[in-house]
Amino acid sequence: MRTSQYILATLKETPSDAEIISHQLMLRAGMIRKLASGLYTWLPSGLKVLRKVEQVVREEMNKAGAIELLMPVIQPADLWEESGRWEQFGPELLRINDRHNRPFALGPTHEEVITDLVRKEINSYKQLPINFYQIQTKVRDEVRPRFGVMRAREFTMKDAYSFHMTEECLDNTYQRMHQAYCNIFERLGLDYRPVIADTGSIGGSVSHEFHVLAESGEDAIAFSDASDYAANIEKAEAVAPSEARPAPSKELNSFDTPEAKTIEELKAKHGVKPHRGVKTLIVYGAPDENEERGLVALIVRGDHELNELKAEKLELVDSPLEMAKEEDIVAAIGARPGSLGPVGLDMPIIVDRSAAVMADFVAGANKDGVHYSGINFDRDVTEYTVEDIRNVIEGDPSPCGKGTLHIKRGIEVGHIFQLGSKYSEAMNAGVLGENGKNQIMTMGCYGIGVSRIVAAAIEQNNDKFGIKWPKTLAPFELAIVPMNMHKSHRIPDIAERLYSEFQAAGVDVLFDDRKERPGVMFNDMELVGIPYTLVIGERNLDENKVELKNRITGEKLMLDIDSAVVEITKAIKA
């Protein structure tokens, strides 16, 4: 491809609304342009990268025995009503009416459509297991689209759905998909981790996310430093402290704290170390005998954070978790948030495992502007239950039993689920079993954020000059940059010759024939992130040489013109 007949669309300035590096670089390198909030056009070089990701995903899915098909983006509402998600799904589900006023949705996911297809097309256990996938445009009306294609409203996803007679068979396919995902991210050259995950609104039991590690990641991942254990912090277990609770050594004492409503203020104004106090969080739950909604107190150590997902899974706590309104707290307790604590609290109290081993600690006295010190469980607080309700932190022991946890940020690029029979049961998707009876199928589902991977790869592969594409993803394999083309015949002649020789050798080469200043061309090639740049200049030509620059290593190499095509092609195809 000649630059003069292409559109590089590189930008010198960093667009002000792009917060993270991949979004900035995708705009600057001319990969994408915003059409509207969360809607992006993939410019030619961006689309080439996207297609390369698609192709790796496709190849590995095929290798793992999955079969590609393509379902419509537009889905009839009645299927979503059958599964119950027409009601459950929030405004992320973009709903439309057609010209006859019939309701449809633009698919964010296709569990309903595939289950409908399979219940009609698959009749016998002999046809199972089967695993269908598609690579398709998906729609999710995000409340706050951001970070470019990282969280867009229209995006490309690979979604797969498997159907089985037994849990064992599902687990087999699940493991195969787990391995296929590892192969995909490996081939894409990404630093990634499979992590134990929550199943969220999709449902099911076992689930793993695949995260590309990057500081801009929206998720926190906990890793053991001594094993393979990794989990989304949402899901990582905070194990019970091994030490026993010390015996009480202090009396319960109240003290005035008119200007200390937070852990930080208690520390600043009263010298209370955060890990010596507790936070008392009041949420809705605990229905009484009349099934009226009540309040529940959640207690975590002052330096710990509540894990909402863990809390809302408890029977006493409403799901989704909702913090109690101040008026409800005042009505029940007589004090406002900032002065709350477990002593004398008349509602179910759930204490985090780490808080439960504290002695002589500080908490609010349930009286505005007053705290207690010297609180002790069992002596001052007698009715409570102990649960794991906090986020793990750096240095916690790993729940696998080996090593301690470290926390990193991750970008979720894949998610696999053992769905079980959630959809197949709701939609009555059964087949004839070996025993001649109808049996509901068991399902797995497996997603990859194809367009998000492009952004995630850039988060991991960039420097101050631009993108440093791994070979598998680069939009071009090689750039030819002739210096000062207009000044002599020799430069363009040799550039043209090498260009056609590389094309003949099957190299995807970008020939920068723009007659721009060399600096402009070099900057563009570095920004776009082409792995190799071949520089053709007068001085080197005098010695029958051309210069090859490696974008990743920065290396420069002088090559004989006559052997350059063969050598470079070999390096590229290696």
Next chain:
Amino acid sequence: MRTSQYILATLKETPSDAEIISHQLMLRAGMIRKLASGLYTWLPSGLKVLRKVEQVVREEMNKAGAIELLMPVIQPADLWEESGRWEQFGPELLRINDRHNRPFALGPTHEEVITDLVRKEINSYKQLPINFYQIQTKVRDEVRPRFGVMRAREFTMKDAYSFHMTEECLDNTYQRMHQAYCNIFERLGLDYRPVIADTGSIGGSVSHEFHVLAESGEDAIAFSDASDYAANIEKAEAVAPSEARPAPSKELNSFDTPEAKTIEELKAKHGVKPHRGVKTLIVYGAPDENEERGLVALIVRGDHELNELKAEKLELVDSPLEMAKEEDIVAAIGARPGSLGPVGLDMPIIVDRSAAVMADFVAGANKDGVHYSGINFDRDVTEYTVEDIRNVIEGDPSPCGKGTLHIKRGIEVGHIFQLGSKYSEAMNAGVLGENGKNQIMTMGCYGIGVSRIVAAAIEQNNDKFGIKWPKTLAPFELAIVPMNMHKSHRIPDIAERLYSEFQAAGVDVLFDDRKERPGVMFNDMELVGIPYTLVIGERNLDENKVELKNRITGEKLMLDIDSAVVEITKAIKA
């Protein structure tokens, strides 16, 4: 691929709601399934064919210098308001509101989005011409989706848009696209014709459609039998008859026709030959001095049909053309349709060229139940204009001057337009010209119905057993059908060996390992339309032979097992 691990989804019965052969066969061969009206899932073998069409289109577009990008399906309304099409486009444009109640459309076409992109990204004449294309899911909320993927609501289209400084440059790219389209349909093995076309709602001046010839086609195409001339019947000129109008030889005479309101009834009841009478059609148009809507009479020979598109382009006729309501006709003329004619008619009269050379003809007398015979222009009808307002018919002289016209049915699979500045002007898309001044660009646009091509190809390639895929489009290159696999070890052993050898040779082979009866397997392979089937049977194995069946020619060939893979691979890759 093994059939046992695939989904063929073939059907024995022809689904009752499928009217045309391609729709029937796509369902029966397991290529598609209906999700809702006009919405289809592409099953695995169907998707493979669709992707092959895509790939041919992509390769030829690239070869012709077009650059691939990808725009969103969801488009903001404001761009459509800028072009004026938010109002103009009917309910085919599926409109949606997002969660913030902002209006969007699901793109049936992308003139607005690409023009917006180009006006932002292209600044100078030096960057022109440029031609962008995408292969994408499109949405059109058809009032009556039908014929399967032929007229679906969600479909795959290749759309391209070119930008230029001059008409000459546009014409160059237009010719290049014309050639690329010929290459595409040639490579796909289709019997097709480029035909002169109307520009319709897209706008512009020059336009060609590409039609695949098939009896189920919704369009009629007129061809010269002595030249390359071909036009959509909408657009084909009916040339003025070369003979002069004969002199009047009869008197004007009225006769009673109480039960003859149509040309057919006049013939049956009164012996009037259709080509000796005329039809008088009353439409709206002809605004008077107060710009009030009036009526206009259109006269065509009794055996001819009005061409609405030609008529509505006349200044006196409203566009879109609308037949006058009976009450308006009665109020203006005093007679009802069925007894109308040009004699004494007080409104503008437009006479078709072929009707204008008639003498002594028959028409209604503008009195219910009465007709005139012996009508003559200039003597009995003095004020009228002559225009081309009819459809051409078989046997008409070709407007190119050579040969006569024949009419065939066609399926529109491509359409190219010289748009001119319709969109670029409305959206102020200009670049810096060579003279340093801003200049509005000139545009072309070029569409191919990718998913429709799959159906059109089947219309041309089928027999009573199923689809007869041309090599370029077949979902598999070869089927291996072992007969009675369970009866011996020899059959499965050899089948397995050949299967892996073909895979190693790069042949896309379907191994039918279902252990079904041979007849069932043969029928499926013929229905699906796999070009070659290799049959492995006991009797032939005794002689070290296997049998190769050719789906297109029906030929059967005995091959030595040892050379079968090499020979067949050669035939397939030829």
